[in-house]
Amino acid sequence: MLNELAPIELIAILAAVTDNQPRVMTLRGGEALPSGPFESSHRSLQSGLRAWIEAQTGHPVGYLEQLYTFADKDRDPRSEYAAASQRISIGYLGLVREQDAAGAGHPAWHSWYQYFPWEDHRNRSPEQLPRITKRLIVWAGDDPMRIQRVDYLFGLNGKAWNEELVLQRYELMYEAGLVDGAEFGRPMASDNRRILATGISRLRAKIKYSPVVFELMPESFTLLQLQRTVEALSGLHLHKPNFRRQIDQQELVEETSEVSSGASGRPARLFRYRPAILEARMLSGARLPLSRS
Amino acid sequence: MLNELAPIELIAILAAVTDNQPRVMTLRGGEALPSGPFESSHRSLQSGLRAWIEAQTGHPVGYLEQLYTFADKDRDPRSEYAAASQRISIGYLGLVREQDAAGAGHPAWHSWYQYFPWEDHRNRSPEQLPRITKRLIVWAGDDPMRIQRVDYLFGLNGKAWNEELVLQRYELMYEAGLVDGAEFGRPMASDNRRILATGISRLRAKIKYSPVVFELMPESFTLLQLQRTVEALSGLHLHKPNFRRQIDQQELVEETSEVSSGASGRPARLFRYRPAILEARMLSGARLPLSRS
DNA sequence: TTCGATGTACTCGATTCGAGTATAAATGGA
DNA sequence: TCCATTTATACTCGAATCGAGTACATCGAA
Incomplete structure (x- = not known):
């Protein structure tokens, strides 16, 4: 039997948090996710996708994790491709610290709650x-x-x-x-909105047992900033004293000697993610509290 | 640029538990996992893999879950394919109740601890x-x-x-x-042993928050049989009273009117998985205890 | 100086969990 | 028959965790 397979598509959910809003990188006026075909010049799936993201958004990517592989029939039965050839899309979740983007395809950040209010x-x-x-x-x-x-x-x-x-x-x-x-x-092209939902699900699950949140944080941050970031991602309101209790029990962060400035209210101490603990927590699991209110 | 992609390979880790041993379905004298190319005649990735499994092992599959997509370069840098074309493999985890297998490729069950003692x-x-x-x-x-x-x-x-x-x-x-x-x-062909390790990791993680174990159990079973199955999968020895406490707290099972027979010792009541609760627990998470000793 | 916002420290009760102990009911062999 | 063995089942206890609430401290700005 002949194999008439269409090229394999790599597709990225690029997430960041700014102004207490979780954001996703989009193209074409917010209706598509960065993506491109996997080519034989790519050394690996990941590096291929990184190349596409750079080209389309001009944004560097640190953390990148494979999500799921979709085939057309698994995806959107109404798609025009459904009866023709089988297209395969490999979805990835990328975490970045938001910066201005400038690349082909009109890159722009949008709050993901526009798509899932x-x-x-x-x-x-x-x-x-x-x-x-x-x-x-x-x-x-x-x-x-x-x-x-x-x-x-x-x-x-x-x-x-x-x-x-x-x-x-x-x-x-x-x-x-x-x-x-x-x-x-807000709708998106073909099944991109479903792929985005897959990414949000994974990220919301993952912040509970893995320190991935720190991929989204600046070098140093206050504990409230950290809490607001977790709240933005999970869509929940957290209990402040409990949140702080867990953070220092886990020894995920260490104090810097500085304090925050500029904002109103009492200045907060600035913390940084403990680099030494990184590998260990990655493996054994760091729990972030997600208690309500 | 031309796309000279090799066909996409579907590959299965088929798991079962018998005689308190977790087993994996292998081909070619235990050195390979069931697999085959994704073809344009397949309606979906899953159904394509099901067809290959049926052909190679003659074994029907119920539960099937996507694991990970591997590219050659991500896999085994020493592979002969590494410098040539980019082969993509999509790995799946399948759970079955063990039966005799008869298909092309000399299917056979092996304890997975042969590969990971x-x-x-x-x-x-x-x-x-x-x-x-x-x-x-x-x-x-x-x-x-x-x-x-x-x-x-x-x-x-x-x-x-x-x-x-x-x-x-x-x-x-x-x-x-x-x-x-x-x-x-025991070694396996190319990187099949690594793919098997991926499957075991996923299954060991999943039995803690999802009732997938019951996919491996017969229609009715004693609580000790259930415990032995979980122990076989996790590779840990569990505390019997605590295991039973959790099982009935979760209301995952219900009594049948029958009792076990044949074995020595006091006969045990037989339970069955509660079908009504299936969908609900699938979603919200059922915890299985994994306390030591 | 008072208000508003944030930061920080404590308490309390409910639940969960690991670990241990005790008792009941069957089988099989001496 | 009786006892040793194996399995089933019920109960206890203390440690740890967790959700929720309260109280107080400290700063900037009006």
């Missing part, structure tokens, strides 16, 4: 959420499986909201026909 | 482990980073053994040149 639970519940759940309950009808899924994914009927289930919520809304137009969240 | 900590520590750590300490010399890695990965100097780090341990041993020959564990 229902995922931001930092202050109360998002406005759109009641309308979404109402529509979902109608969609579920009296099918017990559907009702159970809606309840667990959206924290209804006494179930707790689980911030990690970004992808599953998006897929449920997709099934229920709520993400076709622009009514709930 | 140092990973079985159910009774004392494995014999080979002292020899391995001795060699690693020599390799580390006085490089503090290397010493730290060895300590954390192999539970030395007061660090605890973390059973999930199968892949990281294998890669450290690879760097130290301990897995070239057959001295430590």
